[in-house]
Amino acid sequence: MHIDASAPTRIDLAGGTLDIWPLYLFHDGAQTLNAAISLRARCSIRPRADRRIVIVSDDTGLRVEADHWSDLRDNRELRLLGRLLHYFQAAGIEVHTCCDSPFGAGIAGSSALNIAVCGALAAWSRKPRTDEALLQIAMNVEAQAIDVPTGVQDYRPALYGGVSAVELGVDGVRRVELTVVPEELERRLVLAYTNASRNSGINNWEVTKRHIDGDAHVKASFGRIRDIAIAMRAALENGDWAQVGTHIAEEWENRKRLAPGVTTPEIDTMLAAAARAGARGGKVCGAGGGGCLFCLGDPQDVPGIRAALEQAGARLLDFRIERRGLVLETRAAAPVA
16 A cells, blocks of 8 residues: 555644643643644655555655664654554555644644554554554653653644644543634634744753642743633634733743743844734743744734744744644555565
């Protein structure tokens, strides 16, 4: 079979980092809010005429070859992909990957790619996995690849699409689709790349350690972030866009207090320019320090916000709110040499 798979990235609206176990256990009612977007991660699997395994990242130009899946466990290049192929005990295939989002964008490109590759390899193995099994495989293998714990929210928009809340509690993790008209949210959002990549695994893990070690400042900030996510969810479902913007701004102010480096002078300049152009709120996606930022404003102000961000040095990214999650397509194919 030739298998093509893709999964959407996401904008995290509120409650990020709380999705890392066990942080959410210390904050009753913890949840993250996110919207899947049309910048997708893509994976293509083609059969080979031999038993070798070939991995090609079209984004980085890196290529890894192995005679057997066991050789991929400790591969340092394309580590996440190697770990996934090791887990699924792949043989006789060539895997190509690419992503529509910039590198280190903070919009969960690695998690989206992870879900796309997991879905494709599950189809290749002819051993269907449940949604929950795919989520667990993706999360655990990514933790092996980046050497720090991962959160749970990013895999869900990749798998399901849409605008959702990921509820986090003692009894588990639950995704709830929000009653939001995607087009109404979409026409109020501006997404831009700051032209600086970041490492969310390291940023989030440093904050997580401080919380577990009893840092009262970090715990209080996360308590406020939890409260903001609850309030923003109600505003989103009520279509109260002014309040949504206010909550985005509040979330960002509290997130900046978590650790040095969450923001930079360049990010501050970009968000200030957007605010002067009419943005009701804005924040950096993911853990901060670089990557993408987004702003929310009234539809009539969006062109001015876009212009202001671009003039401040950001690179605008066009997108749609993506209703579709993981997409798999299979067809017969001749093996490649």
